[in-house]
Amino acid sequence: MTVSPLSSGWLRRFSSEARDGTTLVCFPHAGGAASTYFPMSKLLAPLVGVCAVQYPGRQDRRSEPPLDDMAELADRVTESLAALDPGRPLALFGHSMGALLAYEVTRRLEAAGRLRPVRLIVSGRRAPGLPGTRPDLHGQDDETLLAELRRISGTAEQVLADEELVRMLLPTLRFDYKAVECYVPPAPGDGVLSCPISVFTGTEDGHVSPEEAAAWEAYTTDSCDVQAFPGGHFFLQTRREEVASAIVGRLRGRPAAVGRRADCPT
Template sequence: MRDDEREAHPAHDDTEARKTGTEAEVDADRRSVPARRAETADGRRRNARTVRHLHGVPGQPDASSTPDATGTPDSSDAPDSSGAPSGPGPRPAGPARTPVPHGDTLWIRRFHPSPDSRARLVCLPHAGGSASYFHRISDVLQPSVEVLAVQYPGRQDRSHEPGVESVPELAEHVVSAAEPWLDAGPVAFFGHSLGAGVAFEAVRLLEHRRGIRPMSLVVSGRRAPSKVRQEAVHRLDDDAFLAEVRRLRGMDERVGREEELLRLLLPALRSDYKAAETYVYRPGPKLSCPVMALSGADDPTVRLAEMAAWRRHTTGPFWLRTYPGGHYYLNDLARDVGNDIADHLLVLRARRDAGPTGRPPGPYGAL
């Protein structure tokens, strides 16, 4: 959001909102430790499907209302993406539109609900990350753009669920979770590292199977799906695995000092790494929506040419932007990145509303 917009809509001055994504994630995970100690062995093994049916709306406020916590890295160089969706087709006719939820859902967190926003941005975190990693981005974007932050299973208030070890499966869940908002106005997708691969597959599903063109795909810190690299960090023993995680400096130092908390994060980290590293890109029709690629200038996990290769995955406009910093440049530049994304989306919305003849077009997103 621009400075003039921010003056008109001041943010709440609370300590939580000023924390970095990694600080917030650590706090949320720490608060969940006593609850996890109290779980019985049977409780830990509850089936995720049962949980989805019984707990449509999470009951714990920790992860749904506080900034996110584990700025832990993911294997951003792992081959990503899969199952090329079947060919283009019209959006299937169905019953009445799904009502837009008033609060959070199992998969979606809304830190700054903005029903009158000009666009919505589905945000997908890195490996080991959680929805609250995007709390600061949400604060910057609101009220012009509402953030729908995705909470993967296996962490914070979803720690009792097994992680999803497949990028295409995560994408299917994300599309299903975003369904209520798809008819409510323009929706874009933003993913960092592992989240970039999941966002890409989600947009493929929408365009090629559902006939819906998202407003834009914004990818960060991950090479293009066609740039394949073989990696197997998720197979390392615990010490070697954590050494690689720390190498990217995405894990807050406080996590490293708290052995119990660190061990609690391991299952989610391994699950996410496996999803990224076993992803196989299957060529298919290019996207038609705009793509904007973002990268830290000193990111050790991806080369600039690999980020530029995202251009080959769309027939629409493409932008490439770099920022000072490494793989987790977002930790320090949330305001700058948020403002750039807001400008990007609001310009696209204004152009769409004007239409080629200056007259508003039909429903947004129909191919």
């Protein structure tokens, strides 16, 4: 894995910057790390340059205390993006927890005006403000958290079987779940973006219904398109090439469908 000089603080770049291309800032899911997007960065190069956000409390930042507040996370990431070239097109991509955080960072970037994203791509997450469908997890016992990890199939079983790795993962996961579960969304009518939004979902994802995905349309004055990929909550892992192709299409101005649901064929 090649890491560029930009890889310090909050951002990790795993490949060389795309020539005359868009920079895509990627936000991991709860419990995830920047390395989640290393395979995706290889698929998107050289058309799109990927910067992945590294949350504190994991991998090379494991000695730092995790953060459990979405607003603070968004503020810190927004500050870190000042290192990016303002003359290069910028887009944001986030999966699950990362989708909410990418949305909040986009709000801050648009308000500041220096780096205005050309598109926000959210994946595996219902629109902000919709009621949750499951009990809070950050206060549950270890077995409940492990059961949830196995249910959504986002963590390899061999990792869950490693007691040392599990002990390292669970505290950070609790912080991430707390950030999501205590997130306060904007009031209705507030928090509306000016950039287009693309929404990716899994056809078998019990966390996001078609209606909940389509509800992102209320959060932009521009276009909003929804595309479903075969798979569950972590369809990014099983449909990586199709997702990469969809990202390139969006960033080249070729959404699958504007304002309606578009399904990716099996």
